[in-house]
Amino acid sequence: MSRKIVDRTEMPKQSPEARRTNFSEVALGLDPELARREAERCIQCKTRPCTTGCPVEVDIPEFVALIAEGKYDEAAAKIKEKNSLPAICGRVCPQESQCESLCTLGRKYEPVAIGALERFAADWASKRAVEKREACAGDVDSDLQCGCEQKVCELDSRGCAPTSDSAASAARVAVIGTGPAGLTCAADLALKGYKVDMFESLHDTGGVLRYGIPEFRLPKSIVDEEVEYVRSLGVRIFTNVVVGLTLDLREMLESGQYQAAFIATGAGLPYFLGIPGENLNGVYSANEFLTRVNLMKAYMFPQYDTPVNIGSKVAVVGAGNVAMDSARTSLRLGAEEVKIVYRRSRAEMPARLEEIENAEEEGVEMMLLANPVRIISDGCGKVSGMECIRMELGEPDASGRRRPVPVEGSEFILDVDTVIVAVGQGPNPLLTERTKGLELNRKGNIEVRDECGATSIPGVWAGGDIVTGAATVISAMGAGKRAARGIDEWIRSRF
Amino acid sequence: MFKIVEKCTLAPGVHQYEVEAPLVAKGARPGNFVVVRTSETGERIPLTIAGHNRETGTITLVVQEVGKSTMEMGMLEVGDYFKDVAGPLGQATRIEKVGTVVAVAGGIGVAPVLPQIRAHKAIGNHVISIVGARTRDLLVLRDEVEKFSDEVIWATDDGSLGYHGFVSGALEELIGSGQKIDEVIAIGPVRMMQAVADVTRKHNIPTTVSLNAIMVDGTGMCGCCRVTVDGEVKFSCVDGPEFDGHKVDFDELVSRQGFFRDKEQIARERFEADRGGCKCHAK
Numbered sequence: 070m071s072r073k074i075v076d077r078t079e080m081p082k083q084s085p086e087a088r089r090t091n092f093s094e095v096a097l098g099l100d101p102e103l104a105r106r107e108a109e110r111c112i113q114c115k116t117r118p119c120t121t122g123c124p125v126e127v128d129i130p131e132f133v134a135l136i137a138e139g140k141y142d143e144a145a146a147k148i149k150e151k152n153s154l155p156a157i158c159g160r161v162c163p164q165e166s167q168c169e170s171l172c173t174l175g176r177k178y179e180p181v182a183i184g185a186l187e188r189f190a191a192d193w194a195s196k197r198a199v200e201k202r203e204a205c206a207g208d209v210d211s212d213l214q215c216g217c218e219q220k221v222c223e224l225d226s227r228g229c230a231p232t233s234d235s236a237a238s239a240a241r242v243a244v245i246g247t248g249p250a251g252l253t254c255a256a257d258l259a260l261k262g263y264k265v266d267m268f269e270s271l272h273d274t275g276g277v278l279r280y281g282i283p284e285f286r287l288p289k290s291i292v293d294e295e296v297e298y299v300r301s302l303g304v305r306i307f308t309n310v311v312v313g314l315t316l317d318l319r320e321m322l323e324s325g326q327y328q329a330a331f332i333a334t335g336a337g338l339p340y341f342l343g344i345p346g347e348n349l350n351g352v353y354s355a356n357e358f359l360t361r362v363n364l365m366k367a368y369m370f371p372q373y374d375t376p377v378n379i380g381s382k383v384a385v386v387g388a389g390n391v392a393m394d395s396a397r398t399s400l401r402l403g404a405e406e407v408k409i410v411y412r413r414s415r416a417e418m419p420a421r422l423e424e425i426e427n428a429e430e431e432g433v434e435m436m437l438l439a440n441p442v443r444i445i446s447d448g449c450g451k452v453s454g455m456e457c458i459r460m461e462l463g464e465p466d467a468s469g470r471r472r473p474v475p476v477e478g479s480e481f482i483l484d485v486d487t488v489i490v491a492v493g494q495g496p497n498p499l500l501t502e503r504t505k506g507l508e509l510n511r512k513g514n515i516e517v518r519d520e521c522g523a524t525s526i527p528g529v530w531a532g533g534d535i536v537t538g539a540a541t542v543i544s545a546m547g548a549g550k551r552a553a554r555g556i557d558e559w560i561r562s563r564f
Numbered sequence: 565m566f567k568i569v570e571k572c573t574l575a576p577g578v579h580q581y582e583v584e585a586p587l588v589a590k591g592a593r594p595g596n597f598v599v600v601r602t603s604e605t606g607e608r609i610p611l612t613i614a615g616h617n618r619e620t621g622t623i624t625l626v627v628q629e630v631g632k633s634t635m636e637m638g639m640l641e642v643g644d645y646f647k648d649v650a651g652p653l654g655q656a657t658r659i660e661k662v663g664t665v666v667a668v669a670g671g672i673g674v675a676p677v678l679p680q681i682r683a684h685k686a687i688g689n690h691v692i693s694i695v696g697a698r699t700r701d702l703l704v705l706r707d708e709v710e711k712f713s714d715e716v717i718w719a720t721d722d723g724s725l726g727y728h729g730f731v732s733g734a735l736e737e738l739i740g741s742g743q744k745i746d747e748v749i750a751i752g753p754v755r756m757m758q759a760v761a762d763v764t765r766k767h768n769i770p771t772t773v774s775l776n777a778i779m780v781d782g783t784g785m786c787g788c789c790r791v792t793v794d795g796e797v798k799f800s801c802v803d804g805p806e807f808d809g810h811k812v813d814f815d816e817l818v819s820r821q822g823f824f825r826d827k828e829q830i831a832r833e834r835f836e837a838d839r840g841g842c843k844c845h846a847k
C-alpha cells in the first residue's frame with residue numbers, strides 16, 4: 070500500500086496555547102493542496118460503504134473524486150444535492166461514528182477525512198460565491214443585467230429559481246423553529262415552490278447552531294450565510310414569535326392561513342441534577358451559560374450588554390458535546406482550571422472524539438467515574454465547592470452501557486467556584502402542551518406516525534430534537550428533508 | 565422593530581411607553597410579560613405588560629431606570645423603535661371571584677398591578693389597593709389606580725402622603741381594622757413582597773407575589789430564572805412569574821438577583837460616562 074493511503078491528512082489548527090485565549094475558529098480548514106492529497110486517498114469503493122453511514126446519504130465517493138480532480142465547485146454542488154448545510158456539517162458532524170466509521174480504509178488505516186473534505190468544498194464554493202458577488206457589485210449599471218445572482222446559484226446548484234407549480238405555489242406552510250431541522254425543511258419546501266413562513270421565539274435564527282455551538286467551532290458568519298440562502302428562496306422569517314404563546318398553531322391552520330406546518334422546536338429545556346445547592350450563584354445550566362456567551366455575545370462584554378461571570382475553577386458536569394463546549398468556553402473566558410466531571414468512563418463519553426481531544430489539548434481535565442452529590446455554599450449564596458462521590462461500572466443498563474454505581478464512603482470535595490450543568494436537555498413544552506390534540510410520548514417528545522414525521526394532527530409534521538430528543542445537526546436536517554417530502558405529497562393529494 | 569407611539573415620564577426615571585406589537589396585544593392577559601431588546605448589542609430585558617389595546621395593536625410598558633439597559637430605554641422617544649419585543653410570556657394571573665382582593669404595590673410595581681386590579685374589578689371583586697413609594701412624587705399612575713379600585717390607601721416612607729411607612733404596615737393596619745380579605749396580590753421590590761407575605765401568613769390570607777428573577781430567554785430554555793417555591797425548583801418565566809407568596813424562598817431570590825452586580829455597575833458607569841454623566845436622574 071502506498072504511503073499516500075496510509076497517512077491521513079490532519080487539518081491545521083490554532084495551537085492550543087493560542088486558541089485558549091480567543092474565540093476564533095480552532096480548526097483552520099484544508100488548503101487545496103492538502104484537500105487534493107486527502108481526496109486521492111479514497112479508493113472509490115464500488116460498494117460505497119461510507120454513504121450508508123451518512124444520515125442524508127451524501128454521494129461521498131463522487132464528491133471526493135471531484136476534489137481529487139481539482140473540481141472544487143462541482144464537488145460542493147454534488148454535496149449540496151443531498152445536504153444543504155455542508156459548511157456546517159463538515160464542521161460539526163460526528164463523522165467518526167457516521168460516514169467515516171464505515172470507510173473501508175478505516176479497517177486497516179485511518180478513514181478518509183470526509184468531514185474535512187466536505188468543509189473544504191463548501192468553504193471554497195462560498196468564498197467563490199462571495200467573490201463573484203463582489204465583482205459584480207463593482208460593475209456600474211450591472212444591477213439588473215449582470216445576472217450574478219443567477220451565476221452564484223448555478224454554482225450553488227441548490228437550484229435558485231423555485232419551480233412554478235400551481236399546487237405548491239397556492240399553499241403556505243408554517244415552519245416553527247429556525248434550527249437545522251426547520252431551515253432544511255423550509256429550504257426544500259421553497260424549492261418545491263411553496264410559500265414558507267418561519268417562526269422563531271428568540272430574536273435571532275439558527276437554533277442551537279447560534280445559541281449553543283460556540284463561535285470557535287462554528288463561526289456565526291456561516292450560520293448567517295445559510296439563513297440568508299433560505300431567505301433568498303423567498304422564505305419569510307419572523308423572529309420574536311413564540312408559537313404557543315404569541316400565536317396558536319391550531320388557529321394558524323384552522324384560519325386557513327397555513328395549509329400545513331412543521332414543528333422543529335428542538336430540545337430546549339435544560340435538565341438539572343436535582344442535588345442540594347444547585348440554585349447557588351455560580352451554577353449555570355449549559356444552556357444559560359452558552360446562550361449568554363454565544364447568542365448574547367457576553368464574551369464581548371461590555372461592548373455587548375449581557376454579562377457572564379466565570380470563576381477561576383470550573384466544574385462542568387457531563388461529557389457530551391455540550392459539556393465540551395462549556396468547558397472550552399470557560400477557558401476562553403479566563404478560567405484557570407476547568408474539569409469535566411463524568412460518572413462513567415472515557416469509553417462512554419458521548420462527545421465527538423475530536424472535541425474531547427481538542428478540550429484536553431487546551432487543558433481541560435477529565436475527572437471520570439465521579440458524580441456530584443451536592444454543591445457547597447461560601448455562606449453568601451455563592452459556590453465554594455462541590456462534593457462528589459467516586460463511581461465504578463457495574464452491570465450494563467438499558468442503554469447497553471455499564472451502569473455507574475457509587476462507591477460507598479468515597480466522597481470528596483472538589484475546590485470549584487463555578488459549576489456548569491450539562492447533563493442533557495428535554496423537549497420544551499411551551500408549544501407542545503398548548504397545542505390541543507398533539508400526541509406526545511412519556512418524555513414529552515412529539516409522537517410521529519411515519520418516517521416523514523406526520524403527527525396526530527392532520528397537516529402537522531414534526532422533526533429534529535423535538536421528536537428524537539437531543540441528537541445531531543445532520544439527523545435534524547434529515548428529518549427536515551423528509552418532512553418537506555411528506556408535506557409536499559400531502560398537499561398535492563389534497564389541493 | 566417595534567415602534568414607540570407614545571411616551572410619557574411618570575416620575576424622574578420612570579417612563580411609560582405605548583409600543584406597537586399587535587401579536588402581543590392580541591394574546592396578552594394580566595400577569596404576562598414581554599422580553600425587550602433595545603439594540604443589537606442589548607440585553608434581553610423582561611418587562612410586565614401594564615396594559616394592551618387590541619384595536620390599536622399596542623401594549624403599555626412602564627420602565628424604571630435602574631441600570632444600563634433601562635437607562636438606554638429611557639432615552640428612546642416617540643418614533644424610535646425597540647429592536648425586539650417577544651411575548652406574551654409567563655402564566656396569566658388567576659382571576660377568580662373571591663370577594664375582597666387587596667392589591668399591594670410598591671414603587672413601580674403599581675404598573676404591573678393595574679391590569680390585575682382591573683380584571684378583579686371586572687369580575688366583581690371588591691378591590692382595595694395599597695400603593696406605596698418612598699415619597700409622594702414617586703407615587704405614579706394615581707388616577708388609574710383610583711379608577712380601578714374601590715378603595716385606595718396611599719403610603720409613603722417619608723409620610724409625605726397617606727400612611728406613613730411601608731405598605732406592609734398599611735396592610736397590617738387594614739387587617740387589624742377588621743377588614744375581611746380573601747386574597748392579596750403583592751408586586752414590587754422582593755423585600756416588600758416578602759414583608760407582605762409575612763403579614764398575610766399570620767392571618768392565613770392567600771397571597772400571590774410576582775417574582776422578578778433575572779432572565780435570559782424568558783421561554784424556559786435556560787433555567788437562569790429558577791426560584792425555589794415550596795422546596796421545589798421552578799422556572800419563573802414559564803411556571804410564574806406569579807407564585808404563592810407563603811412558599812417562595814425570598815432570600816435565595818435576592819441573592820440570585822445580585823449575581824451580576826459587579827458587571828452591571830461596570831455597564832452603568834460606562835454608559836453614564838458615554839452620555840456625559842447622569843444629569844437627569846440624580847437621586
Ligand SMILES: Cc1cc2nc3c(=O)[nH]c(=O)nc-3n(C[C@H](O)[C@H](O)[C@H](O)COP(=O)(O)OP(=O)(O)OC[C@H]3O[C@@H](n4cnc5c(N)ncnc54)[C@H](O)[C@@H]3O)c2cc1C
Nearest residue numbers: 246248249250270276277281312335533534540541542545
Ligand atoms: C452546545 C451544543 C453542542 C452541540 N454540538 C453538536 C455537534 O458538534 N454536532 C452535532 O451534530 N450536533 C451537536 N449538537 C446537537 C445539535 O445542535 C442539535 O441536535 C440540533 O441543533 C437540533 O436541531 P433542531 O432543528 O431540531 O433544533 P434546534 O437547533 O434546537 O432549533 C430549535 C429552534 O426552535 C426555536 N423554538 C423553540 N420553541 C419555539 C416556539 N414555541 N416557537 C418558535 N420557535 C421556537 C428555538 O428557539 C430554536 O431556535 C449540539 C447541541 C448543543 C446544545
Ligand SMILES: Cc1cc2nc3c(=O)[nH]c(=O)nc-3n(C[C@H](O)[C@H](O)[C@H](O)COP(=O)(O)OP(=O)(O)OC[C@H]3O[C@@H](n4cnc5c(N)ncnc54)[C@H](O)[C@@H]3O)c2cc1C
Nearest residue numbers: 610611612626627628631632633634776777778779821828
Ligand atoms: C417578569 C418580570 C417583569 C418585570 N417587569 C418590569 C416592569 O414592568 N418595569 C420595570 O421597570 N422593570 C421590570 N422588571 C425588572 C427589569 O427587568 C430590570 O429592572 C431590568 O432587567 C434591569 O436591567 P438594567 O440593565 O437596567 O439594570 P442592571 O444594572 O443590569 O440590573 C439591575 C437589577 O435588575 C435585575 N436584572 C438585571 N438583568 C435582568 C434581567 N435580564 N432580567 C431580570 N432582571 C434583571 C437584577 O436584579 C439587577 O440587580 C421585571 C422583571 C421581571 C423578571
Ligand code: SF4
Nearest residue numbers: 123127158162167168
Ligand atoms: S453530512 Fe455529515 S455524515 Fe454525511 S457525509 Fe457529510 S460529514 Fe459525513
Ligand code: SF4
Nearest residue numbers: 111112114119172173
Ligand atoms: S469507503 Fe472510504 S475509501 Fe471507500 S469510497 Fe468511501 S470514502 Fe472512499
Ligand code: FES
Nearest residue numbers: 782784786787801
Ligand atoms: S429565563 Fe430562561 S428559563 Fe426562564
